[in-house]
Amino acid sequence: MNTRTARRPLWLSALGLATLILFGVGAILALAVSPPDINQGDLIRIMYAHVSVAWVCFLAVGMTALFGALYLWRGRPMDDVWSVASAEAALFFGALTIIGGMTYSKPTLGVFWDWDAKLTLTALLVTLLVGFFIVRGLVDDPQRRGRVSAVIGLVTLASLPFNYLAAEWFRTLHPAKSINLDGSGITMEAAFLGILLFNVAAAALAFAYFLFERVRLGRLEVQAEASEDDPPPTGEAVHV
Amino acid sequence: MFDSWSAWTWVLIAWFELLLAYGGYLLYLRWRNRRRQNEEG
Secondary structure, eight states, X not given: OOSTTOXXXXXXXXXXXXXXXXXXXXXXXXXXXXXOBTTTBTTHHHHHHHHHHHHHHHHHHHHHHHHHHHHHHHOOHHHHHHHHHHHHHXXXXXXXXXXXXXXHHHHXXXXXXXXXXXXXXXXXXXXXXXXXXXXXXXXXXXXXXXXXXXXXXXXXXXXXXXXXXXXXXSOSSSOOXXXXXXXXXXXXXHHHHHHHHHHXXXXXXXXXXXXXXXHHHHHHHHHHHHHHHSOOOOSOOOOO | OGGGOOHHHHHHHHHHHHHHHHHHHHHHXXXXXXXXXXXXX
């Protein structure tokens, strides 16, 4: 296959369009349809943007570790490509979580940042993901590079449960969760919950689009590297 | 400085951040694709 002319498949373009539409509808729901909160007023509209990217960041970290573990097990280059694409998205959504969180925190809690447990663990998560790419840049051997970064992906995953529960364990700056996965229930009102879940779906679709597009490019890069390492024969007869 | 900002100013900044970031990542993917094509000659 000529990698130069490899075109984006139609389904991926359709996914991009669907992402754009869902993002637009999610923004309208958050900005125009959502009622103001009794305590936060219109600032509740920031919550839809902040929480959705934070959840998708967790999802991306999970996929980074999953494909990293698969690479450690099977050693297939494409598992590494998927792991790197997921890590890149995790770093993107992690940074966006912190920046959006600061924008939410200042008008509601009075400060942009505080070294409380939840925020510190989120900063640690982003730092680990930055480390993931720094280490990859330092290792030349592709197999060793894939193995080392897979381990960093697994370590990053190990920090997630602490991050998830930090706001419950240490009641400092970051508010406690309104949606609990331990069965203790949902304290968020239905009007807010529906719009939040819609925006989570929109962010998840954006993640899926970024991931598939990044994997497509990663696959082409791996193919190009492989053809450089193993050039075709130059005019000699080959008996098969 | 920030005390005078209304709630809607913060809301619009937060959503603009999201829009800017998504657009920026798309540009990054495009740049990466072009770089690959140039390297292949």
